[in-house]
Amino acid sequence: MKYKSQKVAYWFFALSMLLFGLQIVYGFIMGFAHAGMDGLHDVIPFNTARAVHTNLLVVWLLSGFMGAAYYIIPEEAQHELVSVKLAYVQLISLAVVGVVAIVGYHFNYWEGRKFLEIPRPLDYLVVVNVLLFLGLILVTLFKGKRRTTTALVLSMGLLFAALLYLPGMLPFDSQVKDSFFRWWVVHLWVEGVWELIMGGILSFLLIKLTGVDREVIEKWLYVIVGLTFLSGVLGTGHHYYYIGVNKIWLIVGGIFSALEPLAFLAMALFAVNMYRKGEKKHPNTLALYWTLGAAIVSFIGAGLLGFAHTLPQTNLYTHGTLVTAMHGHLAFWGAYAMIVLAIISYSLPNLTGRKLYDSSLGRMAFWFSNIGILGMTVAFGVAGVVQVYLERKLKMEFMAVQKEIEIHFIVLIICATLFTTGIIMYMIDFYKHGTPTDEALETTPH
């Protein structure tokens, strides 16, 4: 670490870890419910478990992105964060809003809109929180000695992510319009501005880990985020095929969303090539694993598995089935969970001064979690394909089909256990690093 104020990042990462752990617990509740064991129904019905599972996911990823920004921006801008105190205020208020929302979901206090369940009054608090965060980051960047492309892309991603939260707050009487603008948030986040955040973090990590020239890396960063928006904005149309709007979206959404995997392919090729090109081998190989892993697994989860159901002809049958859940898990894991785990793995030794590079625990964490989630993806996928076939081709009743596919959720739970073992190892490794200290400050940058 080069600036004292970077230490605040650690606490955002710690919050991430905590919420991630809780997210997994609620995942298991749903996995068991699907397998026919819904003993918790009276206390935590499925819709509560789901809202908690997905919202915790979003909050821990956001907390990870914020931590990443607090770590990266001072270093890129060569300037201490303008106010560390306010950053802690922002951290605590983020945690409070998150926890209040999660508790509320257990008492039927929510807005039943998938992924955007946070009730309106809390939405305003989210907005204030994010404004504070953006203020701190942007003012630091503005006052800094240099404005790098990496820092700009990262900040732009964070800024647009905040702006795009607003269409999700518009009230509509029509379910069709409601759902139309819900996608402005959900789709334009994960297939748009969050990719800027991912690209920014990825490029920072590659510069540090491979030693390839910044100019080269940042040029390709522009190409990648260019491809992202070129395909991703109109690609939103893949959610508009069958929700009651014009057929024009079948063509526009079909063509542009089919191009979206290119951005992820470019990201994977970019990361692997920079790694090959790199002269300098940074000793933190675990961070390198997670960084390259994120680029590659996101291509599989988002690119390939997204493509698998994005054409209108296929989506007609798979729309709203477990096939979507299959893709959702590997895409979120590869692109966003792994990039957050990558920046944590990179920055933790620098923040705490404990250079536990390349521990066998850390390596096992990487392989267990990745093999586990690949297994989960296969389990969801098999369940999804069988569901599509029986329900939508053979016209069987929904509930009769669910009975047929219960067994795949047992497989899901087994794979999820492997995955969770990996995550627990990651957390132990995190804990072993201890807390950040000023003694870890570097005088000479490298």
Next chain:
Amino acid sequence: MLSKKQARAFFLGGTVVTFLIFIGLTIYSFSKAQDQSNDEEITEAVVRGKDLWEANNCMGCHTVLGEGAYYAPELTKVIDRRGAGYVTAVLMTPVSWEPNGRKMVAYGFSKEEANDLIAFFEWIGKIDLNGFDRVVSPLSKDEN
């Protein structure tokens, strides 16, 4: 070889152009002539039904228009499939509805609330879904 400046121009240009087209198509989709959702048939009852749908997060178990969770039956054409009487019973029963052994929350809605939700489902059921309606509902498929 591509320079960094050109790469940036590609990024900014592509973004602006596609975003403008996106806004244009959005406005076009919601113009009156293109309406496929019978927007003017949204009555107060339909809106009250939608409010109940949201306040209770039914989407956390069910899908409607193919959006939501994958745990409980798709409801786009539920009135077609089951009839209003059946649905009223599901909504008003004070014990968990579980004929197939998977529990729904026991809402025990009043008659008025049940009617509002039915109005909501009836409106949903009439939307032109570009062919998806025939896939999710065996009933309307048979009319084909």
